[in-house]
Amino acid sequence: MDLDYTPTDDAFRAEVRSWLEANVPQDARAKVLNHKRLSRDDIANWHKLLGTKGWSAPAWPAEWGGPGWTETQRHIWDAECGRIGAPPVLPFGVSMVAPVIMKYGNEAQKRRYLPRILSGEDWWCQGYSEPGSGSDLASLRTRAVREGDHYVVNGQKTWTTLGQHADMMFCLVRTDPAAKKQEGISFLLIDMKTPGITVRPIITLDEDHEVNEVFFEDVKVPVENLVGEENRGWTYAKYLLGHERTGIARVGASNRELAFLKHVALNQKKNGKPLLHDPVFASRVAAVEIELMALEVTAERVIASSNNGRGPGPEASMLKIKGTEIQQALTELMVDAVGPLAAPFDPAFLEGEHAHSAAGDDDAAPLAAYYFNYRKTSIYGGSNEIQKNIIAQMILGI
Ligand SMILES: Cc1cc2nc3c(=O)[nH]c(=O)nc-3n(C[C@H](O)[C@H](O)[C@H](O)COP(=O)(O)OP(=O)(O)OC[C@H]3O[C@@H](n4cnc5c(N)ncnc54)[C@H](O)[C@@H]3O)c2cc1C
Numbered sequence: 122m123d124l125d126y127t128p129t130d131d132a133f134r135a136e137v138r139s140w141l142e143a144n145v146p147q148d149a150r151a152k153v154l155n156h157k158r159l160s161r162d163d164i165a166n167w168h169k170l171l172g173t174k175g176w177s178a179p180a181w182p183a184e185w186g187g188p189g190w191t192e193t194q195r196h197i198w199d200a201e202c203g204r205i206g207a208p209p210v211l212p213f214g215v216s217m218v219a220p221v222i223m224k225y226g227n228e229a230q231k232r233r234y235l236p237r238i239l240s241g242e243d244w245w246c247q248g249y250s251e252p253g254s255g256s257d258l259a260s261l262r263t264r265a266v267r268e269g270d271h272y273v274v275n276g277q278k279t280w281t282t283l284g285q286h287a288d289m290m291f292c293l294v295r296t297d298p299a300a301k302k303q304e305g306i307s308f309l310l311i312d313m314k315t316p317g318i319t320v321r322p323i324i325t326l327d328e329d330h331e332v333n334e335v336f337f338e339d340v341k342v343p344v345e346n347l348v349g350e351e352n353r354g355w356t357y358a359k360y361l362l363g364h365e366r367t368g369i370a371r372v373g374a375s376n377r378e379l380a381f382l383k384h385v386a387l388n389q390k391k392n393g394k395p396l397l398h399d400p401v402f403a404s405r406v407a408a409v410e411i412e413l414m415a416l417e418v419t420a421e422r423v424i425a426s427s428n429n430g431r432g433p434g435p436e437a438s439m440l441k442i443k444g445t446e447i448q449q450a451l452t453e454l455m456v457d458a459v460g461p462l463a464a465p466f467d468p469a470f471l472e473g474e475h476a477h478s479a480a481g482d483d484d485a486a487p488l489a490a491y492y493f494n495y496r497k498t499s500i501y502g503g504s505n506e507i508q509k510n511i512i513a514q515m516i517l518g519i
Contacts, residue, residue, distance in 0.1 A: 124193060124196075124421035124422065124424055124425040125425075126193070126197075130193055130194065130197060133190075133194050133197060134197045134201065137197065137198055137201050138201050138204075138205075140174075141201055141202065141205045141207060142205065144170065144174075145167075145205055145206070145207045145208075146163070146166065146167065146170075146208075148163075148473070149163040149166075149167060149208045150205065150206045150207065150208075152208075152473055153206040153207070153208060154206040154377075154381075155483065155484075155487060156487035156488065156490075156491040157470070157471050157472070157473050157487055158329065158471050158472055158473070159208055159209075160472075160473070161244075161283075161286045163208050164208055164209065164210075164211060165241055165244065165286075167207065167208040167210070168210050168211070168241030169240065169241040171210060171241075172239055172240040172241050173240075175188055176188055176198075177210060177215060177239055177240070177241060178215045178219065178238070178239055179194075179195045179198050180195060180215075180216065180220075181215075181219065181223075181239070182223075185219075185223065185231075185235050185239070186235075186236070186239045192424045193424060193425075196420070196421070196424050199371075199372075199373055200372060200373035200376075201373065202373060203371060203372065203373020203374035203375070203376065203377055204373050204376065204377055206377060211244070211245075211283065213244075213245040213246055213247050213282070213287075213291075214238040214243065214244070214245035214289075215238055215239075217245075217247060217291070217361050218234075218238070218245055218291040218310075218361070219234075219235060219238050220360070220361065221291070221308070221348060221357050221360060221361050222234055222235060222348065223235070224357075224360065225308075225348050225349040225356075225357050225360075226348050226349070229345065230310070230345075230348065234289075234310070243288045243289050244283075244286050244287050244288050244289070245287060245288070245289050245290070245291065246281050246282060246283060246284040246287035246289070246290045246291075246313070246335075247281065247282065247290070247291060248263075248278040248281060248284075248290040248291060248292035248293065248311070248335060249261075249278070249292075249293055249358065250278065250279055250280045250281075251263060251276070251277060251278055251279055252277065252279050255280075255504075256503075256504060256506075256507050258293070258358070259302045259303045259306065259355060260302055261293055261294075261295060261306065262276055262295060263275070263276025263277065263278065263292070263293070263294050263295060263337060264276055264294065264295050264298070265294035265295065265296050265307060265309060265342070266296075267296070267344065267351075270343065270344050271341045271342055271343050271344055272294070272296075272309065272341070272342045272344065272347070273339055273340070273341060273342075274292075274294055274309070274311070274317075274337045274339075274340040274341075274342055275337055275338060275339060275340070276294070276336075276337050277334060277335065277336050277337065278290075278292065278334070278335040278337075279323070279332075279333075279334045279335075280323070280332045280333075280501070281320070281332060281333045281334070281335045282331060282332055282333075282501075283331065283332075283333075284313070284320050284332075284333040284335055285320050285322065285330065285333055287313045288312070288313055288314075289310060289311065289312060289313060290310075290311045290313055290335070291308065291309070291310055291311075291348075291361075292308075292309045292310075292311050293306055293307075293308060293309075293354055293358055294306070294307055294309055294354070295307075296351050296352055296354075297351075297352050300352065303355040304352055304355070305352055306352065306354040306355045306358065307347060307351050307352055307353070307354040308347070308348040308349060308353075308354035308357045308358065309342050309346055309347055309348070310342075310346040310348065311340070311342050311346065312342075312346075315340050315341065315342065316340070316341075317337060317338040317339050317340040317341070318335065318336070318337060318338075318340055319335070319336040319338070320333050320334075320335050321333060321334045321335075321336065325493070325494065325497075326493040326494075326496065327489075327490035327491075327493040327494045328466070328468065328490070329490070329494060331494075362503065363437070369437070369440060369441045369444055369445070369502055370416060370420045370440040370441070370443070370444035371444050371448065372413070372416060372417045372420055372444070374448075375413055375416075375444070375447050375448055375451060376413065376417075378448070378451045378452075378455075379406075379409065379410060379413060379451060381455070382406065382451055382454050382455050382458065383397055383406065384484075385455055385458050385459060385484055385485070386402060386406065386454075386458045388484070389458050389459060389460075396458055402454075402457075402458070405454060406454060409447060409450045409451060409454065412443065412446070412447055412450075413447050415443075416440070416443045416444060416447060419439065419440065419443070420440055423436045423437070423439075423440065434515075435511050435512060435515035435516050436516070438503075438508035438509075438511045438512050438515075438516075439508075439512060439516075441502060441503070441505070441508050442505045442508050442509065442512075445498035445499045445505060446499070446505075448495055448498050449495055449496070449498060449499065452488070452491055452492040452495045453492065455488050455491070455492070456488050456489060456492045459482070459484070459485035459488055462480070462481075462482045462485035462486075463485050463486070463488040463489040463492070464489060465478070465479070465480035465486060466489070466490070467479050467480055467486050470483075470486055470487070471486075471487055471490055
């Protein structure tokens with residue numbers, strides 16, 4: 122089934138496009154367009170601004186403050202944000218823990234956390250992965266023992282994205298070590314200021330501080346922060362992972378990056394002519410562009426079939442694989458296009474402290490860091506190999 126945009130959708134696109142053009146903060150937008158690093162405030166301020174407009178949680182039901190958009194309108198919103206280079210709204214609160222709280226949380230949890238997620242008051246992080254428990258998540262060992270009106274948590278999480286800024290973590294813990302591994306897990310909401318929590322940076326290949334290790338030493342978590350029932354956390358965790366993969370195709374952002382790649386390749390010369398006109402390079406660019414067009418159509422077909430409320434299902438795995446392959450291919454072509462100009466590492470420029478790169482080429486200077494950073498996309502959100510297993514089992518029936 123194809124997605125037909127109605128006149129109402131076209132009017133919606135025009136409305137959000139003009140609002141974005143007037144409201145995306147120019148300095149944060151310039152960082153996104155130039156592959157520089159966003160600060161905590163860039164991300165938090167954008168979320169808060171969207172919160173006041175009522176657009177921070179496009180998929181939420183109106184009951185909890187969502188804008189009541191259709192799937193198609195949400196797709197248009199994503200595409201327009203990608204097109205203009207808006208900062209991201211982090212998924213951890215809005216798209217991950219919030220759907221779990223809405224479905225499985227109690228009334229007090231809903232009333233406390235959902236409005237704060239909507240407005241951007243709380244910054245959430247995801248405490249799932251542990252050393253040795255990534256793809257095999259159900260083997261996790263962080264232990265929570267109930268003592269009276271609280272749990273005592275001990276253990277370690279890893280790869281916690283932007284956990285250094287977080288107010289809250291949603292965390293999978295083992296509450297029954299004797300049960301089958303999926304049956305002894307619980308889902309806790311943990312205040313990151315609780316004594317006994319240590320957040321330690323992991324510095325990645327691009328010398329960025331985006332991920333962390335988080336250690337728990339006798340951390341007391343009130344029992345009222347348990348979501349749903351004790352030992353039923355695996356059900357909630359899987360429900361959340363279904364939400365994690367939606368929106369991961371990032372077609373709008375990749376279209377913007379394709380335009381940037383062409384811009385860079387036009388400015389580079391090969392044998393006196395623009396690199397973009399070199400037949401070999403042009404054919405590599407065309408191959409990615411064709412893949413991206415195919416992804417866009419596929420994403421629209423998935424949306425058309427989920428407009429009936431069925432949800433994206435295992436097709437989300439296809440979008441995740443293709444979307445991330447294209448994102449990585451674009452970064453590879455950018456680095457290939459500028460060659461040695463990508464080599465200098467200029468952190469002050471990347472962090473937005475200097476307007477121009479000391480290395481001399483502002484377009485090229487951030488590209489090596491960008492390339493290295495994007496190796497992550499085929500690993501996080503469930504690695505691409507795991508997505509292939511899901512497709513094999515759920516779609517192909519193998
Ligand atoms: C940048 C980044 C940010 C992240 N942010 C977070 C976060 O905020 N919170 C969080 O909880 N986690 C986060 N993660 C962790 C992420 O979810 C895991 O890295 C991912 O699930 C893979 O787990 P692993 O690293 O332990 O690798 P492993 O599971 O050890 O996998 C190693 C390799 O083996 C392959 N493999 C494993 N099992 C199979 C199988 N059954 N069939 C085929 N191939 C297989 C994998 O695809 C991979 O190539 C992040 C990771 C990265 C890189």
